Amino acid sequence: MHSSAKALEPQVADLRKDLPTQCFVTELAQIDDNVKKAKASAEKALPPIQEIQKAKASIELLAKIIRRVQTDETAFSEQSFPYTQGGPTGVKVIPIRKNLREEGATSKEVGQVDLTVGQSRFALSGGVGFSTIQDVTVVRQGNKLGEENESDLRPSLTVMLNTQLGRFFKTVKGEKDGTPDTRHYFSVSAGVGLGLVLTQRNNTTEAEFIVGPSFGFLDNRFFATLGYHTARVQSLGGGFKVGQEIPADLKDIPVDKDWKSGVMLAFTYKMR
Known part of the structure; x- marks a missing residue:
């Protein structure tokens, strides 16, 4: 553009010299003005263009790195969670760093972190339970002996020791924002629960017992236990x-x- 503008200047000058009195003198003036403006714009744009040409190699390298990163599913980061079925376990994590802007860059260790992962097989929980055992009270019914049965839907305070024998995950796989996405959206643990039940019977607090299969939800924060219940009536x-x-x-x-x-049937919340 700059070269074309410079080439037009002598042509406009020749036209002015050869046709000084023609009717399109005004048009020549406009052409001359446009040529000067085009030349000024070209001279102004020339330095940035030269800088871009100098940086061409770096731009091509950056474009190459971007293309490689876009086609690599693990180019940025990946999270892994070690699962332990038993008690808490020590895990050593070694973070590494790799400069993707450098051609042929290697991974470098930047430190070490010691973590404790995993859950205990045992959990102490507390809540309420509902039993099929009816409360019985011995009473006088006129001149005869009798018994009265009270509602069996009355809640009882329940403290459970839950043990985890197994854990089951429901996993969804798909894509999120164009990247692979694998998540556990539902998990259930199964085990055995042993508990102490405190029930108000005949104006006294009775200690009773429950044992049976227990199921944990929401990462073992809540438990549901359906078990054998024994009580003194x-x-x-x-x-x-x-x-x-x-x-x-x-x-x-x-x-x-x-x-x-x-x-x-007992519903309890994890206390520790």
Whole structure:
């Protein structure tokens, strides 16, 4: 563009000399003005163009690196999480760095980090449980002996020791923002739960027990246990039977406490 503008200058000068009185003198003046403007613009743009030409080799190298990075799935970073089924385990992590702007660059170690990963197989959790065992109270029904059954939906305080025997993941694979994406979006652990149940029966707090399969959710933060439940429940003692008339000389109704079995569903939250 700069060369073309310089070449037009003598041509315009020749036209002015050869045709000094022609009717298109105004047009020649406009052409002359445009040529000067084009020349000035070309001279102004010349230094940046020269700088770009000097940096051509660096630009081509950068473009080559970008193309290589775009086709490499692990060019930037990759996260790996060591999974341990047992208790906490020590893992040594060695970060490395590689300058992708350098041709033929090598990976260099930048330090070491000692981490503790993994979860314990045991978790202590607390929550509530619902049992099929009904609460029984021995009462006088007129002149006869009787029992009253209370609701079995009353919640009981439950403290569980949960053990993890296995863990199962549901994994989704696909792409996110054009890059491979593999994530665990659902996990369940299975194990055995052993617990202490505190229940209010007949105005006293009774210690009861539960044992059964336990399932952990949300990285073992919540547990659901469906287990065998045993509790001491009131019953008529002294050989008396429900519906029997109360003897005239009987002052206090004899009461026994017998162990009964049932099923309990407990929901607990991890405490430690």
